[in-house]
Amino acid sequence: xxxxxxxxxxxxxxxxxxxxxxxxxxxxxxxxxxxxxxxxxxxxxxxxxxxxxxxxxxxxxxxxxxxxxxxxxxxxxxxxxxxxxxxxxxxxxxxxxxxxxxxxxxxxxxxxxxxxxxxxxxxxxxxxxxxxxxxxxxxxxxxxxxxxxxxxxxxxxxxxxxxxxxxxxxxxxxxxxxxxxxxxxxxxxxxxxxxxxxxxxxxxxxxxxxxxxxxxxxxxxxxxxxxxxxxxxxxxxxxxxxxxxxxxxxxxxxxxxxxxxxxxxxxxxxxxxxxxxxxxxxxxxxxxxxxxxxxxxxxxxxxxxxxxxxxxxxxxxx
Amino acid sequence: xxxxxxxxxxxxxxxxxxxxxxxxxxxxxxxxxxxxxxxxxxxxxxxxxxxxxxxxxxxxxxxxxxxxxxxxxxxxxxxxxxxxxxxxxxxxxxxxxxxxxxxxxxxxxxxxxxxxxxxxxxxxxxxxxxxxxxxxxxxxxxxxxxxxxxxxxxxxxxxxxxxxxxxxxxxxxxxxxxxxxxxxxxxxxxxxxxxxxxxxxxxxxxxxxxxxxxxxxxxxxxxxxxxxxxxxxxxxxxxxxxxxxxxxxxxxxxxxxxxxxxxxxxxxxxxxxxxxxxxxxxxxxxxxxxxxxxxxxxxxxxxxxxxxxxxxxxxxxxxxxxxxxxxxxxxxxxxxxxxxxxxxxxxxxxxxxxxxxxxxxxxxxxxxxxxxxxxxxxxxxxxxxxxxxxxxxxxxxxxxxxxxxxxxxxxxxxxxxxxxxxxxxxxxxxxxxxxxxxxxxxxxxxxxxxxxxxxxxxxxxxxxxxxxxxxxxxxxxxxxxxxxxxxxxxxxxxxxxxxxxx
Numbered sequence: 001x002x003x004x005x006x007x008x009x010x011x012x013x014x015x016x017x018x019x020x021x022x023x024x025x026x027x028x029x030x031x032x033x034x035x036x037x038x039x040x041x042x043x044x045x046x047x048x049x050x051x052x053x054x055x056x057x058x059x060x061x062x063x064x065x066x067x068x069x070x071x072x073x074x075x076x077x078x079x080x081x082x083x084x085x086x087x088x089x090x091x092x093x094x095x096x097x098x099x100x101x102x103x104x105x106x107x108x109x110x111x112x113x114x115x116x117x118x119x120x121x122x123x124x125x126x127x128x129x130x131x132x133x134x135x136x137x138x139x140x141x142x143x144x145x146x147x148x149x150x151x152x153x154x155x156x157x158x159x160x161x162x163x164x165x166x167x168x169x170x171x172x173x174x175x176x177x178x179x180x181x182x183x184x185x186x187x188x189x190x191x192x193x194x195x196x197x198x199x200x201x202x203x204x205x206x207x208x209x210x211x212x213x214x215x216x217x218x219x220x221x222x223x224x225x226x227x228x229x230x231x232x233x234x235x236x237x238x239x240x241x242x243x244x245x246x247x248x249x250x251x252x253x254x255x256x257x258x259x260x261x262x263x264x265x266x267x268x269x270x271x272x273x274x275x276x277x278x279x280x281x282x283x284x285x286x287x288x289x290x291x292x293x294x295x296x297x298x299x300x301x302x303x304x305x306x307x308x309x310x311x312x313x314x315x316x317x318x
Numbered sequence: 319x320x321x322x323x324x325x326x327x328x329x330x331x332x333x334x335x336x337x338x339x340x341x342x343x344x345x346x347x348x349x350x351x352x353x354x355x356x357x358x359x360x361x362x363x364x365x366x367x368x369x370x371x372x373x374x375x376x377x378x379x380x381x382x383x384x385x386x387x388x389x390x391x392x393x394x395x396x397x398x399x400x401x402x403x404x405x406x407x408x409x410x411x412x413x414x415x416x417x418x419x420x421x422x423x424x425x426x427x428x429x430x431x432x433x434x435x436x437x438x439x440x441x442x443x444x445x446x447x448x449x450x451x452x453x454x455x456x457x458x459x460x461x462x463x464x465x466x467x468x469x470x471x472x473x474x475x476x477x478x479x480x481x482x483x484x485x486x487x488x489x490x491x492x493x494x495x496x497x498x499x500x501x502x503x504x505x506x507x508x509x510x511x512x513x514x515x516x517x518x519x520x521x522x523x524x525x526x527x528x529x530x531x532x533x534x535x536x537x538x539x540x541x542x543x544x545x546x547x548x549x550x551x552x553x554x555x556x557x558x559x560x561x562x563x564x565x566x567x568x569x570x571x572x573x574x575x576x577x578x579x580x581x582x583x584x585x586x587x588x589x590x591x592x593x594x595x596x597x598x599x600x601x602x603x604x605x606x607x608x609x610x611x612x613x614x615x616x617x618x619x620x621x622x623x624x625x626x627x628x629x630x631x632x633x634x635x636x637x638x639x640x641x642x643x644x645x646x647x648x649x650x651x652x653x654x655x656x657x658x659x660x661x662x663x664x665x666x667x668x669x670x671x672x673x674x675x676x677x678x679x680x681x682x683x684x685x686x687x688x689x690x691x692x693x694x695x696x697x698x699x700x701x702x703x704x705x706x707x708x709x710x711x712x713x714x715x716x717x718x719x720x721x722x723x724x725x726x727x728x729x730x731x732x733x734x735x736x737x738x739x740x741x742x743x744x745x746x747x748x749x750x751x752x753x754x755x756x757x758x759x760x761x762x763x764x765x766x767x768x769x770x771x772x773x774x775x776x777x778x779x780x781x782x783x784x785x786x787x788x789x790x791x792x793x794x795x796x797x798x799x800x801x802x803x804x805x806x807x808x809x810x811x812x813x814x815x816x817x818x819x820x
Contacts, residue, residue: 032581036581125464125467129466132487204579285582288579288580289655
């Protein structure tokens with residue numbers, strides 16, 4: 001009975017993240033447009049874009065290898081599995097026993113590795129520039145992310161996200177300095193990982209400044225749809241992760257009633273809305289930084305995460 | 319005849335107004351090049367005819383201008399670019415269009431000619447053919463260098479141009495531009511056109527500077543025909559020119575910030591730009607005010623409710639713009655991108671005679687409105703801001719200061735303007751005559767030179783955009799910067815493709 005319940009819960013959360021991801025992107029775009037006094041595209045536009053891309057033919061460069069065609073599926077699979085490991089409205093996740101936070105980072109890391117390979121596959125200058133910048137950012141963001149995970153895991157005593165969320169939601173957690181630092185570090189990493197301003201600009205048309213977009217310039221049709229959907233999933237993943245670890249209230253426990261689950265789902269939507277809104281406000285109020293400023297920015301995340309871990313060592317209550 | 323005193327010449331052309339033009343021998347031509355190389359004179363323009371080349375030069379100290387002409391009896395002329403690099407692209411253009419050969423040129427690659435015209439040397443009047451060779455970019459050697467080719471088709475909706483970067487990782491070692499994709503054959507279309515048709519063509523040379531081009535063309539024609547323009551017409555012209563400057567500067571300030579992904583500024587200045595364009599539409603019946611400035615005056619008077627529209631615009635700018643300046647100045651992340659990015663050295667700005675904000679942000683104190691004080695700017699009081707830093711930030715600030723000046727100019731004109739005539743008809747049968755004029759477009763000085771035949775039709779006309787002397791500086795400004803900063807530098811120059819491709 002419990003196994004069935006967990007399968008259902010896992011299935012529901014997997015389809016939920018897939019279904020919600022484009023909406024979150026659309027929402028952030030809409031808020032950004034409204035902040036700029038523009039009307040902005042409809043909330044559902046990202047879905048329409050995906051459908052449009054799915055219907056279109058794929059245009060492949062003559063020298064594209066088989067890897068170039070396979071990679072969009074790999075990226076999508078990796079990102080989707082990673083996204084389904086993060087508790088959204090309920091903690092009961094079938095997969096969480098086999099994969100923890102570190103597995104999520106590994107899944108995203110391999111998706112990125114393949115993305116960077118694909119960027120260089122066709123051999124255009126832009127793909128190469130994009131891949132090299134992406135890897136530079138990754139080499140700084142991934143350690144920062146790992147250390148953030150360590151500090152959170154040390155406080156919660158587990159790297160399993162449902163356990164972490166449960167601990168964070170309990171009274172045992174209290175007010176901790178190290179958690180505050182971990183939160184800031186995770187936010188910085190999330191901005192960098194999702195190619196948001198100030199690290200990258202998801203809306204730019206300037207090929208010379210692109211990072212993520214430069215890598216996927218050669219993609220089209222269903223390949224591009226999958227890559228776009230993966231990016232949207234990744235944004236949802238990070239927002240859910242921040243919500244799950246730092247705003248865990250209301251997340252339904254594994255054996256909760258249906259009413260509790262619905263309540264958890266509504267609260268989850270509320271959290272997405274708030275965090276998405278904050279992201280849009282932040283992105284509107286800041287310019288993108290110089291490429292060589294990014295190491296300093298991510299370096300700050302790394303230091304904060306390290307400090308959080310150290311503080312935890314020094315005193316169990318910090 | 320200040321400038322020509324020091325340049326040996328054969329004869330002065332009397333019908334050339336308002337500044338002198340003289341035919342020089344090879345010795346005179348070389349003397350003129352010497353003066354350019356020394357820095358005593360600034361190259362203003364360099365253009366060809368089937369059997370002659372002309373060079374317009376400015377003495378910045380005395381604000382005098384002179385044109386020297388070298389008659390290419392053997393189809394060749396001593397190369398200017400070999401000793402004075404600012405002339406290079408103009409010289410290659412002369413070769414492309416007229417087939418005249420600069421001797422001895424270091425660089426005779428085609429510039430405008432992309433081998434798609436179906437003939438070579440289209441304005442030379444003879445059937446010559448040219449070897450088709452693949453375009454060779456200048457080499458850069460080094461182990462870790464790689465090339466990045468950008469354009470002519472870009473990811474955004476902008477004008478076409480090819481940029482070839484040689485980079486070491488992110489650092490740009492060399493940038494080379496290759497333009498000419500929007501060549502329209504304006505010089506050829508001008509030949510034999512009536513004054514009216516030619517004015518329309520001039521209007522369309524570079525759409526964002528429609529008024530400035532029409533203004534320059536009209537003043538050149540008026541100088542040639544020696545006709546006066548009614549006072550009210552000069553005020554209306556300046557009104558339009560300043561309105562055009564406002565709209566473009568608003569657009570540029572926002573676009574520069576947008577290239578640093580600061581869309582907020584872009585949205586706000588976009589509103590101001592749109593208001594300026596709508597005010598222009600209300601006042602002169604066209605958002606870009608095309609075909610209003612014509613030789614002899616202006617084609618239509620300001621609409622009755624135009625003055626109210628303009629005053630409303632000024633009030634709105636005075637209310638909103640200071641807050642936007644503050645936003646620009648107080649956004650540290652934005653300043654971090656613009657300060658010390660893309661520095662144009664003052665020496666280069668002076669050598670190339672870079673006009674507009676590019677020159678003035680690097681300490682070159684030249685503004686055709688004040689230095690040459692053409693009507694009605696001799697009647698108006700305004701300042702010409704000059705900065706020394708030469709970076710993207712300086713070019714933004716220069717635009718901000720110029721917006722403020724344009725606002726005061728428009729207010730002054732609205733106060734000073736009195737009812738009256740707006741157009742004097744060009745007289746018929748003046749005989750062949752030539753005229754030269756400069757006006758200050760938003761991006762710098764536009765030069766117009768024309769020769770009218772006995773019937774008052776255009777025989778030859780050359781329009782020189784400010785961008786000719788700014789584009790090469792962009793190549794120097796990006797050196798040592800990183801590839802990702804190029805869009806920012808490029809937008810801070812905002813050179814015209816259409817104006818330079820002719």
